[in-house]
Amino acid sequence: MAEPPERLKGLGVSPGRSAGPVVRMAEPPALPPLPAADGRGLDGAAEEQAVRTALRTVAAELARRAERAREGQERDILEAQAMMADDPMLLEAAQAHVGAGLPAVHALDRAFAMHREALVAAGGYFAERAADLDDLRSRAVAAAMGLPMPGVPDPGHPFVLVAEDLSPADTATLGPDVLALVTAKGGPTGHTAILARARGLPAVVACAGAQDLPDGAIVAVDGGSGELVTGLDEQEAAAIRAGEAARRAALGGSRGPGRTADGHPVKLLLNIGSAADLAEGAEGVGLFRTELLFLDRRSAPSFDEQVAAYAEVLAACPDAVIRTLDAGTDKPLPFLGLPPEPNPALGVRGLRVDRVRPAVLDTQLEAVAEAALRTGASPRVMAPMVATRQEAAAFADRARRKGIAHVGVMVEIPSAALQAAELLEEVDFLSIGTNDLSQYAFAADRQHPDLADLLDPAQPALLRLIGMCADAGRAAGKPVGVCGEAAGDPRLAPVLAGLGVTSLSMAAVSVPAVRQALAGHTMAECRRLAGRQEPQK
Ligand SMILES: C=C(OP(=O)(O)O)C(=O)O
Numbered sequence: 001m002a003e004p005p006e007r008l009k010g011l012g013v014s015p016g017r018s019a020g021p022v023v024r025m026a027e028p029p030a031l032p033p034l035p036a037a038d039g040r041g042l043d044g045a046a047e048e049q050a051v052r053t054a055l056r057t058v059a060a061e062l063a064r065r066a067e068r069a070r071e072g073q074e075r076d077i078l079e080a081q082a083m084m085a086d087d088p089m090l091l092e093a094a095q096a097h098v099g100a101g102l103p104a105v106h107a108l109d110r111a112f113a114m115h116r117e118a119l120v121a122a123g124g125y126f127a128e129r130a131a132d133l134d135d136l137r138s139r140a141v142a143a144a145m146g147l148p149m150p151g152v153p154d155p156g157h158p159f160v161l162v163a164e165d166l167s168p169a170d171t172a173t174l175g176p177d178v179l180a181l182v183t184a185k186g187g188p189t190g191h192t193a194i195l196a197r198a199r200g201l202p203a204v205v206a207c208a209g210a211q212d213l214p215d216g217a218i219v220a221v222d223g224g225s226g227e228l229v230t231g232l233d234e235q236e237a238a239a240i241r242a243g244e245a246a247r248r249a250a251l252g253g254s255r256g257p258g259r260t261a262d263g264h265p266v267k268l269l270l271n272i273g274s275a276a277d278l279a280e281g282a283e284g285v286g287l288f289r290t291e292l293l294f295l296d297r298r299s300a301p302s303f304d305e306q307v308a309a310y311a312e313v314l315a316a317c318p319d320a321v322i323r324t325l326d327a328g329t330d331k332p333l334p335f336l337g338l339p340p341e342p343n344p345a346l347g348v349r350g351l352r353v354d355r356v357r358p359a360v361l362d363t364q365l366e367a368v369a370e371a372a373l374r375t376g377a378s379p380r381v382m383a384p385m386v387a388t389r390q391e392a393a394a395f396a397d398r399a400r401r402k403g404i405a406h407v408g409v410m411v412e413i414p415s416a417a418l419q420a421a422e423l424l425e426e427v428d429f430l431s432i433g434t435n436d437l438s439q440y441a442f443a444a445d446r447q448h449p450d451l452a453d454l455l456d457p458a459q460p461a462l463l464r465l466i467g468m469c470a471d472a473g474r475a476a477g478k479p480v481g482v483c484g485e486a487a488g489d490p491r492l493a494p495v496l497a498g499l500g501v502t503s504l505s506m507a508a509v510s511v512p513a514v515r516q517a518l519a520g521h522t523m524a525e526c527r528r529l530a531g532r533q534e535p536q537k
C-alpha cells in the first residue's frame, strides 16, 4: 500500500510535471571518532582490503559516469578524477597508515590530506586541483563507511533529485536520468533554475521539508506551481509522466515565428549555455551564456577550444547573440583568481572583470571573430552588467576593432535602463536581463527564496524600466529584446510585446507556451495589458 499523499510547497521555477523515486544528494560524510588506542584489535589485512576496495569503488564509479557523460568537458573531468582515485601512491600512503594502526576510513582521510598538502605546497596549477582531491576524499571515505557517494547521485535509474542546494557545476553535469529537481534553498532566477529550464527539467526550489523525503519515496513534482505530492505508487507516477509527455507534444505542435493575433512580429529566441541546448522551433539564439564553458575549470578554455564552441553554435545559428563572460557572485570562476569580496553582487562581476583581467575578454572576442570567419556567420556580441555609456562605448569599440560588426549591451542595472537612449547611440541593440535588473532595481538578492515577490517580473517598476528601454529602441530604430527569465513567462509575453520589446529569448521548453500566449492577443490588447495608450491615428 502506498503512503497517504502529503503535499510540500516550494517555488516552481521550471515548468512541467514529472514523478518518480526520490534520490537525495548525499552530504560529505563526517569521520567517525578515532578508536582509542594504537590499532590493537583492528584486523590489518581487512582494513587494507577496505582501503583498496574503497579507492577501486570510487574510481569505477567515476569511470562509469565518464562513459555516460553528455559532453566532452564533463567526460574529461570525470576521467581525470577516476585516474586520481586510481593513483598507486595514494593507495600506498593509505596502506602505510593502516600499517601504523589506523582503520581504513582514517587511513584514507590522512592519505588524502597528505596529498592535498603536497599539491597546495606545489602551488599554481597543482594547488587548484586540491578541490578535486577533497571531492575524492569524501567519496572514498563514504565508500569505506558504506555510505552513499556524496555529490550528484547516479543510481542507474530515473529519479527525482532532492538536494539542499546545487552549484551551477552540479546542475550542468546532471545526467539523463534526472526527472525533476527539488532543492531546499535557491531563488527563482538563480542559476540552478536557469539551467533546469534550459534542460526542460521541472524544478522546485526553496522547498521546506524536501530534505526529509526518504530515498525511494515516489513523489510528483510540479515545476510550475511549486507543489510536491508524496505517497504515490509507480503506476500513478507513470501516468503523470505520460500526461506530461502528451502535453508537451501538443504544445510542441505549434510552429512558426512569434506573432500577435494581428500579425505583429515578436521574435522568439533561445537562451543556451552550449550547442547542446539548441532546439527546433525558435527563430534564433538571443542569449548564449558563454560562462558555462568556463565553469568548473582549473584554467580558462584555450582560444581553440573557444573557437570550436562558438563555431558549433554559429554553424547552426549564424546571427546568434553571444554574451561575453559573465563571471562573479553566483557564477564564481576560480581560475580568474579574483579575491573574495564582502559584497560580490555589487563588486567585480560581468564586464567589470575586464578591469582586472583584460586578456580574458580580448581572447574571447578574438575567438568569436575567428569562429565567425570559419563559419561565414555574422554573430552579435553583447556585454553583461554594463552600467554607463562609457562602458558601452569602450566595449563596442573593442569588439568592432576585433572585427565583430554587431555589438550590443545588456540592460541589467537600473542606470543602464535610465540611459537606454544614450547606450543606443553607442551600440546596435539592447538585451534586457530581467533577472539582474530585478535584483538591482529592488535591492533583492536573486538567489533569495524569501524575496520572490520582489523578484516577480510583473512588478510595475520593472515593467516601467523595460518600457523605457523599448521606447528608446523605437526612437533609435534599433532592436530591444528581453532575455531574462521573464521572457519565458507566458503571462508576461503579451505585456512585454505591448511595451514594445522586439524579441523574447528563453529556454526552449518555454517557447511553445509563449508563442501561444502572443498569438492569443492583438497588439492593441497587448498595449492595453502593458498600460500603454493606443498610438494616435
Ligand atoms: C539574462 C540574464 O543574465 P544571467 O541570468 O545569466 O545573469 C539576466 O540577468 O536576466
Ligand SMILES: [Mg+2]
Pocket: 384, 412, 433, 435, 436
Ligand atoms: Mg544577468
